[in-house]
Amino acid sequence: xxxxxxxxxxxxxxxxxxxxxxxxxxxxxxxxxxxxxxxxxxxxxxxxxxxxxxxxxxxxxxxxxxxxxxxxxxxxxxxxxxxxxxxxxxxxxxxxxxxxxxxxxxxxxxxxxxxxxxxxxxxxxxxxxxxxxxxxxxxxxxxxxxxxxxxxxxxxxxxxxxxxxxxxxxxxxxxxxxxxxxxxxxxxxxxxxxxxxxxxxxxxxxxxxxxxxxxxxxxxxxxxxxxxxxxxxxxxxxxxxxxxxxxxxxxxxxxxxxxxxxxxxxxxxxxxxxxxxxxxxxxxxxxxxxxxxxxxxxxxxxxxxxxxxxxxxxxxxxxxxxxxxxxxxxxxxxxxxxxxxxxxxxxxxxxxxxxxxxxxxxxxxxxxxxxxxxxxxxxxxxxxxxxxxxxxxxxxxxxxxxxxxxxxxxxxxxxxxxxxxxxxxxxxxxxxxxxxxxxxxxxxxxxxxxxxxxxxxxxxxxxxxxxxxxxxxxxxxxxxxxxxxxxxxxxxxxxxxxxxxxxxxxxxxxxxxxxxxxx
Amino acid sequence: xxxxxxxxxxxxxxxxxxxxxxxxxxxxxxxxxxxxxxxxxxxxxxxxxxxxxxxxxxxxxxxxxxxxxxxxxxxxxxxxxxxxxxxxxxxxxxxxxxxxxxxxxxxxxxxxxxxxxxxxxxxxxxxxxxxxxxxxxxxxxxxxxxxxxxxxxxxxxxxxxxxxxxxxxxxxxxxxxxxxxxxxxxxxxxxxxxxxxxxxxxxxxxxxxxxxxxxxxxxxxxxxxxxxxxxxxxxxxxxxxxxxxxxxxxxxxxxxxxxxxxxxxxxxxxxxxxxxxxxxxxxxxxxxxxxxxxxxxxxxxxxxxxxxxxxxxxxxxxxxxxxxxx
Numbered sequence: 001x002x003x004x005x006x007x008x009x010x011x012x013x014x015x016x017x018x019x020x021x022x023x024x025x026x027x028x029x030x031x032x033x034x035x036x037x038x039x040x041x042x043x044x045x046x047x048x049x050x051x052x053x054x055x056x057x058x059x060x061x062x063x064x065x066x067x068x069x070x071x072x073x074x075x076x077x078x079x080x081x082x083x084x085x086x087x088x089x090x091x092x093x094x095x096x097x098x099x100x101x102x103x104x105x106x107x108x109x110x111x112x113x114x115x116x117x118x119x120x121x122x123x124x125x126x127x128x129x130x131x132x133x134x135x136x137x138x139x140x141x142x143x144x145x146x147x148x149x150x151x152x153x154x155x156x157x158x159x160x161x162x163x164x165x166x167x168x169x170x171x172x173x174x175x176x177x178x179x180x181x182x183x184x185x186x187x188x189x190x191x192x193x194x195x196x197x198x199x200x201x202x203x204x205x206x207x208x209x210x211x212x213x214x215x216x217x218x219x220x221x222x223x224x225x226x227x228x229x230x231x232x233x234x235x236x237x238x239x240x241x242x243x244x245x246x247x248x249x250x251x252x253x254x255x256x257x258x259x260x261x262x263x264x265x266x267x268x269x270x271x272x273x274x275x276x277x278x279x280x281x282x283x284x285x286x287x288x289x290x291x292x293x294x295x296x297x298x299x300x301x302x303x304x305x306x307x308x309x310x311x312x313x314x315x316x317x318x319x320x321x322x323x324x325x326x327x328x329x330x331x332x333x334x335x336x337x338x339x340x341x342x343x344x345x346x347x348x349x350x351x352x353x354x355x356x357x358x359x360x361x362x363x364x365x366x367x368x369x370x371x372x373x374x375x376x377x378x379x380x381x382x383x384x385x386x387x388x389x390x391x392x393x394x395x396x397x398x399x400x401x402x403x404x405x406x407x408x409x410x411x412x413x414x415x416x417x418x419x420x421x422x423x424x425x426x427x428x429x430x431x432x433x434x435x436x437x438x439x440x441x442x443x444x445x446x447x448x449x450x451x452x453x454x455x456x457x458x459x460x461x462x463x464x465x466x467x468x469x470x471x472x473x474x475x476x477x478x479x480x481x482x483x484x485x486x487x488x489x490x491x492x493x494x495x496x497x498x499x500x501x502x503x504x505x506x507x508x509x510x511x512x513x514x515x516x517x518x519x
Numbered sequence: 520x521x522x523x524x525x526x527x528x529x530x531x532x533x534x535x536x537x538x539x540x541x542x543x544x545x546x547x548x549x550x551x552x553x554x555x556x557x558x559x560x561x562x563x564x565x566x567x568x569x570x571x572x573x574x575x576x577x578x579x580x581x582x583x584x585x586x587x588x589x590x591x592x593x594x595x596x597x598x599x600x601x602x603x604x605x606x607x608x609x610x611x612x613x614x615x616x617x618x619x620x621x622x623x624x625x626x627x628x629x630x631x632x633x634x635x636x637x638x639x640x641x642x643x644x645x646x647x648x649x650x651x652x653x654x655x656x657x658x659x660x661x662x663x664x665x666x667x668x669x670x671x672x673x674x675x676x677x678x679x680x681x682x683x684x685x686x687x688x689x690x691x692x693x694x695x696x697x698x699x700x701x702x703x704x705x706x707x708x709x710x711x712x713x714x715x716x717x718x719x720x721x722x723x724x725x726x727x728x729x730x731x732x733x734x735x736x737x738x739x740x741x742x743x744x745x746x747x748x749x750x751x752x753x754x755x756x757x758x759x760x761x762x763x764x765x766x767x768x769x770x771x772x773x774x775x776x777x778x779x780x781x782x783x784x785x786x787x788x789x790x791x792x793x794x795x796x797x798x799x800x801x802x803x804x805x806x807x808x809x810x811x812x813x814x815x816x817x818x819x820x821x822x823x824x825x826x827x828x829x830x831x832x833x834x835x836x837x838x839x840x841x842x843x844x845x
Contacts, residue, residue, distance in 0.1 A: 056722065077724030092722040096715035096784035098529070101708065106724040114703040139525035157723075277838055305839075313840045332840060353841075 007032040007196040008053075008084075008165055013062030015048050022048040024220040025062070030165065030196040035187065037211035037228065038200045040240055045220035046200050050169055053198075054086045055079035066165075080106060085163035087154050087171040095143035100124035102142055103157045127160040128152075132182030147300060148175050155183060166190060167198040170299075172206065184210060204233065204501065216240055237497060249445075249473030250452040265289075266325035268460035269310075269429050274319035279305045281484045283319070287429070287460045292451060294475035294495075295464035297504045302484035303464045304348055307431045310462075311345040312336040323429070337368070337425070344368075344422035348433040354418035357407035361399050362388045364406045364417050369424040391420040396446065412443030419447070423454075430454065432463045436470060448474055468500050482506045532778015533790035539776065539826060540797040547800055550807040557682050563803060564684035565676055565752060567796040569594075571690055572745030573766050574773035574795040575698060575788040576627075576738040581774055583731045584714040584783025585634060585641035589649030590742045591767035593626045595758060596656040597746025602665025602756025605747070612668035616747060623743015624736050626652055631735025635728050649767070656758040663757035672751040686748060690792065693744055697737055698788040706730040715784025773798050776826050798823070 008030040015023040023045045030036050038046050051057045053064070055073030064071050066082060073079040079086075093102050100120050101108075109119035124138040133152035142150060151171060158166060168187075172180050187210060191197060201207055207214065211228040216239045223239050231239075267286035274283040279302050287293055295303045309317045312330030320327050323343075330336045336343050347353035355364055365388045366373055373384045388402050395416045399409055406417055415435060422430070432451075436444045451474065455461050465471050471478050478490045480503035488503035490496075527534070544563070548555045573590050580587040597619050604615035626648070633644045679685050701707040709730030712720035720727050745766075750756060771781075777794030779786025801819050810818070 075724065076722050077726075080724045088722060092719045094712040094715045094719050094723070094784070096780075097708070097712060098525075105708070105712065105720075108705060108708070110705070114700055115705065115708065117703070137521060137525060139522070139529070141528070308839065308841070315838045315840060
């Protein structure tokens with residue numbers, strides 16, 4: 001096959017969700033026998049583009065051609081039929097089925113109309129071997145596997161479908177370093193066989209190693225396509241961000257509002273040697289009133305577990321947690337919530353852990369503070385209404401009435417409700433787990449300002465984000481987590497994209513003079 | 520060695536159900552005045568298979584993360600139908616059997632259509648359709664009555680070669696012809712997958728709707744087989760609401776005893792069959808120990824509680840409290 005032939009082309013493709021334009025007249029050309037990297041911030045439109053390519057969502061307009069022929073996919077099954085296969089970021093594995101069942105799931109070998117389990121086993125073993133994951137037993141249940149193994153199964157599943165176009169959406173985010181090596185070797189092999197590969201990753205070094213072509217997206221639009229290596233890191237980052245980083249974020253620590261914490265004062269929250277299972281190892285740091293501390297690092301390095309352990313969700317946590325210098329024992333969110341001075345967790349998944357979607361905005365807002373709003377076990381309705389109204393105004397939650405089901409609000413407004421419901425308690429330690437994921441830039445900005453204001457009013461904020469720009473823009477200090485340990489602490493001017501990435505990838509820090517690279 | 524462990528883990532629910540049944544049945548037989556005779560086995564089998572058929576029906580729906588509260592009523596309706604249709608010449612009776620099983624399948628298919636294409640909750644849908652099926656049964660048999668082809672009935676409830684209970688053979692045949700092909704077909708796997716993680720199943724391009732629909736329809740078929748056997752045992756048709764409701768609730772208990780997850784995606788009808796047989800044996804055990812029949816519901820409840828608690832031990836090892844809710 002001619003290596004320059006466009007295998008897949010997408011022209012003028014747009015997609016809106018409700019009022020949000022997720023993709024705006026996007027173009028993309030994928031050559032056979034190449035690896036094409038897709039770059040962009042969260043919310044740049046990459047995920048939507050992939051969903052369109054794989055038949056998960058239908059585009060509002062635009063055309064797609066595969067090997068010169070116009071195509072449109074009505075469902076993921078139709079895309080698979082055309083040999084367009086995606087390794088999804090949100091895993092598409094079925095937990096109660098075995099690894100082998102999952103690998104051949106949509107097209108298992110059959111004999112006399114029944115699934116041929118021997119043939120299935122062989123196919124699964126072959127696919128696992130090709131993906132470099134022969135250590136996974138085909139009979140194991142997916143739900144018993146750790147995340148990194150599941151991701152390898154997901155890759156094997158894609159390979160078993162014999163794709164012509166293979167899309168990898170953050171497919172390496174949870175892999176171990178040795179897995180990544182194997183996967184890269186395999187991907188290069190597939191390229192040499194003439195496949196078209198679309199590779200999405202936030203890890204710049206991976207893209208440098210793999211990509212032949214790159215396309216940058218921002219705000220749903222294609223910004224540029226260029227051969228890999230023809231632009232500097234700084235140019236690429238500038239294209240991805242497209243604005244001055246500082247303009248979006250409120251000014252950092254303002255001494256005239258809240259005096260910098262004096263070393264004499266006990267930290268609001270102190271972690272000493274926190275360990276849990278094999279996910280957290282000996283984590284120690286302090287969190288002072290008035291401070292926003294970020295948790296950095298690649299996704300899934302233990303940040304989520306760290307926040308959960310501080311909220312009393314995990315059992316068997318070793319080490320000490322001190323609040324205002326006094327050790328506390330947390331046996332669950334209800335206990336954590338009562339611990340003076342109030343701790344709040346804005347959870348990872350607002351839809352399952354943060355909100356009761358079919359219930360009203362009012363109910364959702366008052367859930368976490370019902371004990372404060374009731375007398376003798378009876379909720380004081382006027383007091384509740386007043387509190388709810390106060391929060392709607394404070395956070396400018398856009399809802400026609402407090403009685404609207406919270407599921408009907410936009411993602412950004414839903415997130416505001418999750419935050420507001422904890423603010424109702426006046427918490428003084430606020431833990432946030434990637435609070436701006438999947439919400440629009442305007443709301444993000446409001447949330448950044450709110451966090452800074454809460455900090456200025458004396459709250460201590462621990463803030464995990466997968467978005468480096470956010471950590472740089474918002475945080476006074478960043479603890480970078482790698483493999484369940486604090487890899488590096490970055491303070492003030494040290495918080496740069498370069499340092500964050502280097503620490504996140506566990507690369508030995510370069511000479512300090514080089515620290516501002518990447519901008 | 521590893522291979523064994525995985526096999527064991529896969530079949531754990533079924534094996535535990537088998538073990539519970541074996542234990543109970545051994546205690547029962549050991550204390551039975553007649554001991555292990557083919558008559559004792561036959562009587563126990565005939566009592567057990569009805570619930571086993573209904574439990575198999577329930578399993579099919581439960582693996583899709585649904586629940587079918589109409590299975591007992593489908594059994595009652597097909598019982599009434601069979602008392603009118605499975606009569607006359609052998610050919611007529613044979614056609615009657617087919618008609619009864621088809622009617623059961625149709626009831627299940629109706630449930631499936633409403634739940635899958637109407638996107639209604641299985642629990643509400645099947646309460647409503649269950650009432651409809653019972654209403655139809657009442658129209659067919661306002662009073663207990665009817666009859667059944669006696670030679671056929673006696674053959675199906677008797678012993679093969681004077682030893683093996685024919686009803687167990689029939690049950691095994693339904694397992695082999697319905698459950699085994701279903702669980703190994705693509706549609707069956709889609710049913711399991713949609714019960715475990717429907718979105719992931721959709722993203723994988725599985726025929727979810729076909730799989731779930733088939734599960735509901737085959738559930739109707741199994742419940743219909745139960746109705747047929749009820750007729751073989753009683754020689755009559757009766758629109759008995761109490762017995763229909765009891766079978767529905769017991770089928771859920773049997774499914775849980777059989778290691779089928781009520782959250783969907785996991786379990787085997789074979790486990791549920793043993794769960795059903797074990798559940799039935801509870802009542803028989805009280806009989807051999809000379810307990811007053813009044814004690815039966817209380818003991819059934821207690822033993823069920825103990826058996827179900829066994830499954831909850833895993834929660835003690837949970838280290839992330841959020842896993843309690845998964």
